[in-house]
Amino acid sequence: MDTQILWFASRATGAVSLVLFTAVMVLGILTAGRAGFAGFPRAAVLRLHRTLSLTAVAFLAVHIVSAIADGYVDLNYWDVIIPFGAGWDPFWIGLGSVAVDLLIAIGITSALRRHLSPTLWRVVHFSAYAMWPLALLHGWGNSGGDGQETWLIVIDIVCVAAVLASLAYRLRPDRHPDTLARRTAQVVHPVRDTGADR
């Protein structure tokens, strides 16, 4: 197969994956922030978050496979999950590999969510806040020269702006009655240090 096509396919699906994962991040942040309105209720936000995450993984798979199948650069399947060992551009590719590792953990814990402790799920899911910037940097920094092309920079800026905007929404003071009421528990029922280690 013409490796040029594979190379272009890898870049394109990489960009699409980034956009999709950005959308997934935004929708996840909005779900936690209880966002939703009459035309697009919260359940729809969550459903779209989950659906798009699967779509993003599909595009990511094509991105990875096409990059390896195209033999132009020295990459093999181990480099996908073991970071910083690639024969070509190990650092920037490695960032992508770390992101893939985190994504695998997020994916597995989400699939098995009902059988895991809520804290474990939450901690792993939170690593998305590390995964996403790693993916962004991987796309920007890898030295095929494409990382600094205008169209990709524009995409990067739009994605960062979207995530920052949704974080601004998320980090506004939580005035939901349930949150406020639960907060009073710390005053009324302070947890004692009983030294209980049995």
Add this chain to the structure above:
Amino acid sequence: MITRSRTEVTLRVDPIACRAHGLCAEEMPEAITLDEWGYPILPGGPLPPELVRRARAAAAACPVLALRLEQRRR
């Protein structure tokens, strides 16, 4: 004659985990309603079989996994 054992599926919520997100009632308004403070009121007994699939979606929709399906074999 083959006798089939029925599995009864009931919706249950953990009131301590529930944070009144309300997604369960959005997913399944025919069975789950919200009280005036935003917390779910569930049907008391086992669900009719045609609603079980929707109930699974409702339980999956809960962001804090407070809603669960309880299965009992009859």
Add this chain to the structure above:
Amino acid sequence: MTATELATGALALNFIIGHAMPDPYATDRLLPSGWSPSLADHLARLGPMPRTTPAQLAGLLQAAGLLGRGGAGFPTGRKVSAVAAAVISKRLPAVVVANCCEGDPTSLKDRVLVERSPHLVIDGALHAAEALGADRVVLAVHDDSPARFALAAALAERPQTSCEVTVVEIPDRYIASEATALVRYLNSGDARPAGRLVPIWETGVGGRPTLVDNAETLAQLALIARFGTGWFGAVGTATEPGTSLITVGGAVQRPGVVEVAHGTPLASVLGRAGAPSAGWALLGGLAGRWVDLSAVAGVGFSTAELAAAGGTRGVGSIIVLPPGGCVLGETARILRYHADAGARQCGPCMFGLPAIAADMIALGSGDRGALDRLRRRLPVINGRGGCGHPDGAVALAASALAVLTTRESGHLHQHLTGGGCQAQPVVVPLGWASAPRPGAPSRPAGSAIINSTGRHS
């Protein structure tokens, strides 16, 4: 063999062995007059505790028909069986928790029992621990309570116990003495109920099967273990043998704690305390029911009879209102207490209880809409909390509404037409968890016991 024959036979046997058992027909079993709390006197009066196994104890308790005395009335034998089964299946030693907290401020019985007969409670806890192979017994009391000192003194007389026994102080909050809250506090210092998903008889203190029993339940257990089911059932009813401790308070001449055989008519209990024969009384504690004293005079004190008469056993307290006392005002005050006492971890309690408290107060000020709001909200709140706390508040409110819309409809009309009423609703004691009001009786001080002659001792 009838209970009489069994009791007589046991009496004879004990006589032969050289130790007399207490008269099975006397009802002063837990709190006999003139009994000191020392270990020497305790053993001289009752003799030693026998040995036991899990199956023996569960069978004994089930045959005796012992019900929990902490308010829920769950059969103790079944509880012990459940813990014993979990010990086998999980291969972990059990933990026994004696709940001596008595969180309901209307009740004094556990405090009196622990002060007068601490060794009986400790006997029961140790016996259950031996039966279940537990290696730890916790005596749970509230911070700085008199019970704490009584138990510590009693333990000091027993340097060698079959397993580790400690007195643990629990935060002085109403909700903290709920069974799962005790376990959660012992595990993490957070004294709030842990919900109904993980049963404590399987996974409790330290993840181990845990038996939580009320102080009085354990004291009764200690007597049953020594003297048998025949002795236990020599008084009481066929369906509910034995005795119970009752706290009588409010507008009575001789408030205090009395031990009665089940089936004893309420009129007799109230007569000993010098209560009026008519008027309203709160039966069962802050999560109890309002009853008309004249209507329940002949009702025997037992779970079945009280329930049939629209009352409830609850924590075994009876608080009598004075003539002209206001059921509405007292209920509003208690509902406000329930709202403040919640754990703040589930919606129906965090929002539902303050709402119905506000509704009851509004009803007293003449808001007719409050009646509809209460009728709408009570069934919505019921059963949807993380523990039984909101259910108790709902049951009390429903009982008050039933009284106010039937027997006291004239009085309710007076409130609704803006007249209010002259009564000072400060009769039901709410302890130190509520804001003190001038002239309001706080938690009754002193450990008064009303004995059979109606005299204090």
